[in-house]
Amino acid sequence: xxxxxxxxxxxxxxxxxxxxxxxxxxxxxxxxxxxxxxxxxxxxxxxxxxxxxxxxxxxxxxxxxxxxxxxxxxxxxxxxxxxxxxxxxxxxxxxxxxxxxxxxxxxxxxxxxxxxxxxxxxxxxxxxxxxxxxxxxxxxxxxxxxxxxxxxxxxxxxxxxxxxxxxxxxxxxxxxxxxxxxxxxxxxxxxxxxxxxxxxxxxxxxxxxxxxxxxxxxxxxxxxxxxxxxxxxxxxxxxxxxxxxxxxxxxxxxxxxxxxxxxxxxxxxxxxxxxxxxxxxxxxxxxxxxxxxxxxxxxxxxxxxxxxxxxxxxxxxxxxxxxxxxxxxxxx
Amino acid sequence: xxxxxxxxxxxxxxxxxxxxxxxxxxxxxxxxxxxxxxxxxxxxxxxxxxxxxxxxxxxxxxxxxxxxxxxxxxxxxxxxxxxxxxxxxxxxxxxxxxxxxxxxxxxxxxxxxxxxxxxxxxxxxxxxxxxxxxxxxxxxxxxxxxxxxxxxxxxxxxxxxxxxxxxxxxx
Numbered sequence: 001x002x003x004x005x006x007x008x009x010x011x012x013x014x015x016x017x018x019x020x021x022x023x024x025x026x027x028x029x030x031x032x033x034x035x036x037x038x039x040x041x042x043x044x045x046x047x048x049x050x051x052x053x054x055x056x057x058x059x060x061x062x063x064x065x066x067x068x069x070x071x072x073x074x075x076x077x078x079x080x081x082x083x084x085x086x087x088x089x090x091x092x093x094x095x096x097x098x099x100x101x102x103x104x105x106x107x108x109x110x111x112x113x114x115x116x117x118x119x120x121x122x123x124x125x126x127x128x129x130x131x132x133x134x135x136x137x138x139x140x141x142x143x144x145x146x147x148x149x150x151x152x153x154x155x156x157x158x159x160x161x162x163x164x165x166x167x168x169x170x171x172x173x174x175x176x177x178x179x180x181x182x183x184x185x186x187x188x189x190x191x192x193x194x195x196x197x198x199x200x201x202x203x204x205x206x207x208x209x210x211x212x213x214x215x216x217x218x219x220x221x222x223x224x225x226x227x228x229x230x231x232x233x234x235x236x237x238x239x240x241x242x243x244x245x246x247x248x249x250x251x252x253x254x255x256x257x258x259x260x261x262x263x264x265x266x267x268x269x270x271x272x273x274x275x276x277x278x279x280x281x282x283x284x285x286x287x288x289x290x291x292x293x294x295x296x297x298x299x300x301x302x303x304x305x306x307x308x309x310x311x312x313x314x315x316x317x318x319x320x321x322x323x324x325x326x327x328x329x330x331x332x
Numbered sequence: 333x334x335x336x337x338x339x340x341x342x343x344x345x346x347x348x349x350x351x352x353x354x355x356x357x358x359x360x361x362x363x364x365x366x367x368x369x370x371x372x373x374x375x376x377x378x379x380x381x382x383x384x385x386x387x388x389x390x391x392x393x394x395x396x397x398x399x400x401x402x403x404x405x406x407x408x409x410x411x412x413x414x415x416x417x418x419x420x421x422x423x424x425x426x427x428x429x430x431x432x433x434x435x436x437x438x439x440x441x442x443x444x445x446x447x448x449x450x451x452x453x454x455x456x457x458x459x460x461x462x463x464x465x466x467x468x469x470x471x472x473x474x475x476x477x478x479x480x481x482x483x484x485x486x487x488x489x490x491x492x493x494x495x496x497x498x499x500x501x502x503x
Contacts, residue, residue, distance in 0.1 A: 076364065109464050113387040120395025124367060127399070131360060131406050139406070146403055150396070157391075170466055 011105050015092055023240040028054040030292050037296035064229035069133060072226065076132035081227070081234035084125020088241040091118045095248050096173045098258045098276045104173065111172040112164065115249060116157055119204065123149045125238065126206075126213060126223050133226035141223040144303065145213035149204060151310035156200035158318035159193045162325040163253055166190060172249075176257035183264035187254035192321050194254045196314055198290075201246040203310070205239060208295040212303055247287035248280070255283050338379045345372045359405045363398060370394040384466045 028043065028050070035042030043050030068077055094111040096104035108114060123146055130142020164170060166189055167178040179186055187194045203210040214222030224235045251257060258276030262268050301309070349369040356362040370393045377386035460468045473481045 073358075073360070076360065079364070108383060110383045110387045110466060113384070113391065117387045117391035117395055120391055121367075121371075123395070123399055124364075124402070127402055127406070128360075128364070143403070143406070146399055150399060153395070 008105060012093075015105065016089060019089065019092060019241055019244065020237065022244065023237055024054045024058055026240050026244070026288065027057060027236070029288070030295070033289065033292040034296045037293070058233065061233040062230055066229040066231060067226075069135065069226050071134045073132040073134065076128045077226075078231070080125050080129035080132055081231045081238075082125075083128060084122055085234050085238040085241070087118045087122040087125075088238045088245060091115050091245045092241075092248075094172050095245060096176065096252065096257065097280055099173065099176070103258075103277060107171055107173045110170050112160060112170045112175070112253075115172075115245075116153075116160070119242070119245075120153055122238065122242065123153075125235070129227065129235070130223040133223075135226050137219045137221070138223045138225045141213045141215075141219045141225075145206065145223060148206075148210065148212060148306060148310070151307065152200045152203035152210075152314070155310055155314035155318055156197055156204065158315060159196040159200065159321065160253075162193050162318070162321045163190055165322070165325045165329055172252055172257075176252060176259060179256050180259055180263050185254065185256040185259075190254070190321070190325070192317065194250070196318055196321070197250055197254070199309075199314065201250060202291070202294065203306075205242045205246060205291075207243070207291055209298040209301050210306060211300060212306060215300060243288065243291055244284065247284045247291070250287055251280060251283035257283075335379060339376070342372055342376045342379065346376065360402065363402050363405055366401070367394050367398050370398065382465070384469055 031053075032042040032050070043053040046052040046056050068074065093105045094108060094114050096107065098104070101107075126145045126149070127142045130138040130140075130145070133139070163175075163186060166186055167175045169175060169178060175186075182189075202208075206213050213219075214224070216222065219225070224232055227235065256263065258280045260268065260271040260274070260276075260279055346369055349365050349372060352365040353362045353369060356365060370389060374386040374389040374394070377383075377389060460471055462468060462471050
């Protein structure tokens with residue numbers, strides 16, 4: 001009873017609260033990082049250096065009026081934000097924050113595939129939000145989004161095949177342990193795969209430079225134009241939760257998860273004094289910063305460029321990477 | 333006991349969602365019910381200890397194919413119900429015939445499987461040199477079932493080439 005129900009439930013409660021709190025502070029971090037990149041100060045009014053902005057923003061969103069357009073499809077209009085948030089949160093179930101059983105909800109033997117399949121469900125939220133709004137621009141945005149997400153999902157899945165070939169397991173804990181036994185982070189074994197997953201991750205979370213589904217200059221705000229109040233914020237929760245989970249998975253697959261740098265070098269054993277989850281958190285934090293840095297730096301792609309990158313560049317490179325990995329795996 | 337409860341709950345859900353798919357008047361709604369149906373089938377696979385199949389069911393069907401269905405349905409944007417301009421009685425006759433054939437088929441399967449010896453119903457599990465669900469599946473696909481596996485992949489390739497030719501008239 002205790003092991004099968006209560007402890008997993010407690011872990012889930014802690015994990016969900018941690019995600020939601022970190023999302024609110026991530027919004028603040030993003031505003032600050034972009035402000036510094038543009039020589040501004042960012043939010044400064046609420047609390048010291050605007051730190052309390054992260055608490056005030058959600059309260060404002062909860063208190064705002066929740067409007068449903070008259071001609072919207074009522075059922076799907078309320079279902080869409082839920083469908084987009086729930087997969088983003090469920091994906092955290094297989095993310096191990098440490099090697100001990102205490103630090104993950106589940107270590108299933110198909111962990112990586114579970115992550116991919118759960119995140120592929122998230123696209124329904126975006127498509128249905130655009131369609132159910134019964135409005136021109138959201139519909140256009142959701143058509144763009146679905147085409148984009150499917151294309152880049154194929155590229156990311158194919159890229160991860162070569163990583164699975166290297167690691168020899170689909171379990172997330174197993175992949176980190178394989179990096180420990182091989183004595184190298186897979187980011188250095190599979191640099192091409194790392195770059196492809198990073199690009200695909202940007203596209204799957206609708207971030208700059210792939211934020212065409214929410215291109216406000218063309219679409220007045222994207223698929224969530226008709227949403228307001230808490231439902232609108234659910235889409236943002238989903239987007240930021242997706243960014244966190246993709247950063248976490250990238251850190252686990254390519255940068256050794258909770259392992260310290262140079263895990264096989266005895267001379268650096270004093271680094272083990274810092275617990276594994278802090279190593280993983282700092283790696284995740286670096287990726288989050290990278291996402292924001294890219295947003296502050298790069299312009300948006302045109303839609304035909306986006307499709308060309310996905311189908312004619314990423315997928316062929318991913319296929320070639322699988323072939324090369326297979327040959328090397330057989331020869332070595 | 334727990335497995336039986338899970339099985340019957342899931343069966344009721346799957347059948348109910350299946351009925352909802354074909355009775356809902358709006359096409360987009362029935363696609364959403366289809367997705368939920370596929371998710372329930374995936375959970376049923378997990379109950380049967382086929383984790384790989386469950387995950388692939390979500391990844392391929394719920395996450396891939398049905399998204400394309402939804403894409404098409406949204407683009408076509410069916411204003412009129414297709415049933416309005418057809419004679420419902422004619423459809424009822426065809427439906428009755430088809431479901432009767434299906435019923436006979438299912439009954440035949442059940443009678444046939446129960447009439448055989450119980451030992452031959454469950455095939456002896458082959459000895460695997462590898463452990464784990466995915467590993468054993470891969471082992472079987474690349475040893476005993478190599479030819480069907482390759483034939484299936486060629487079939488998919490042919491279908492893909494055909495779709496590309498249909499979509500682009502000039503190559």
